[in-house]
Amino acid sequence: MCTLVNDIKIYIDLNSGIRVNVVGPDNCYYVEVREYPKNEDNSLYLEGYHIFKNPPSSFRDTFILPIEFFVDFEISIYRFVDKEGLVKVFSHRYNDLNQSVLFKLSTKSIDEANLWVEKINKYKKYHGCEVTIESDFDDINKKSDTFYQTTNITPYKTYRIGRFPKNSNDYRTYDKRKEGLIWFGNWKTFWSYQHPRPWKLLSSENIIEDILGL
Numbered sequence: 001m002c003t004l005v006n007d008i009k010i011y012i013d014l015n016s017g018i019r020v021n022v023v024g025p026d027n028c029y030y031v032e033v034r035e036y037p038k039n040e041d042n043s044l045y046l047e048g049y050h051i052f053k054n055p056p057s058s059f060r061d062t063f064i065l066p067i068e069f070f071v072d073f074e075i076s077i078y079r080f081v082d083k084e085g086l087v088k089v090f091s092h093r094y095n096d097l098n099q100s101v102l103f104k105l106s107t108k109s110i111d112e113a114n115l116w117v118e119k120i121n122k123y124k125k126y127h128g129c130e131v132t133i134e135s136d137f138d139d140i141n142k143k144s145d146t147f148y149q150t151t152n153i154t155p156y157k158t159y160r161i162g163r164f165p166k167n168s169n170d171y172r173t174y175d176k177r178k179e180g181l182i183w184f185g186n187w188k189t190f191w192s193y194q195h196p197r198p199w200k201l202l203s204s205e206n207i208i209e210d211i212l213g214l
Contacts, residue, residue, distance in 0.1 A: 001156070005090050010077060012092060015102070015158040017066035017193065020051070022077060028052045030078040030086055031063040035071050035188065036093075038213075043074060045185045066193040068160060070213030096129040099156035100146060105135035106162025112204045113140050116161050119208045126214075129156075161208050164194040 003010045008024035022029045032048030047065050055061045074093040078086040103120050105113050113135050124131050130145040132153065146153050172182045181189040190196040196210050208214070 003090065003092075008077075008079070008089060010090055012075065014094075015155055017064060017068055018073070018075065020063040020075060020077070021061070022051060023053075024079070026079050027054065028080075029089075030080075032076045032078070033065055033073050034076070035073050035185070038072070044187055046071075046073065046188065047184060067190075068194050069190075069196055069211045070159070072213070094157075096127050096156050099129050100132055100153050101127075101129040102132045102134065102155035102158040104158065104160045104162075105133065105140070106160065106164075108136065110137055110140075113137055115204055116208050117143055119205070119212065119214060122214060123212045159211060160194065161211055163199050163207065164192070166192045166195075166198075168192050 001012045001014075003012070008022060008029075011019075011021040011023075013019040018033060020031050022031070028050045030048065030050050033046045034043035035046050036043050049063070050059070051061055051063050052059050053061065072094060074091055076088055076091040078088050081087045101124075103116075105116055107113050107116070117133065117140060120131055120133065123129075132144045132146045132155065133141050135141055168182055170182075172184065173180070181191060182193070183189050191198050194211075195207075199207050199210075202210070
């Protein structure tokens with residue numbers, strides 16, 4: 001997804017976490033992501049930092065937040081203006097209404113895949129998106145809204161539904177205050193970037209409900 005704001009191009013990709021690139025006249029921009037907890041009107045800080053056109057060592061040119069499961073988030077982008085400080089130039093809140101959303105099912109069980117499709121249809125009814133399904137089962141894939149479309153479809157968002165190993169190895173995983181969990185925004189913890197909580201004792205239904213925020 002590309003947006004032009006005056007002389008600034010903003011690229012947002014939600015298919016592997018949240019990725020933001022900004023191309024404009026300034027050397028750096030500040031990108032911040034905030035979450036709206038369920039049934040709350042006020043957002044809470046998740047992550048924010050500067051990205052640079054020509055980054056010095058230890059700085060980044062792309063904003064990356066690797067969370068893959070559903071979060072009701074808002075992205076804001078700021079530039080620095082003399083005598084004013086940081087000025088917001090763009091914001092985007094997650095909204096997949098009428099958008100194509102891709103669901104990749106990682107299971108060898110046709111019964112589990114069908115259960116997950118039921119939950120995907122619940123997500124579709126609530127969000128109003130167009131569903132594309134990728135699985136090991138042709139009959140399941142044919143249930144996609146987009147299955148018979150011949151043009152290339154770029155998903156607004158991709159969800160991977162399955163049981164993925166805990167592979168988070170950044171410093172947030174090892175914070176002594178929240179040992180074993182990933183800690184964001186001084187208030188939110190979760191098990192991995194793919195799952196909000198450990199999945200080994202969860203049912204198939206619990207797993208997809210966790211990932212899709214149902």
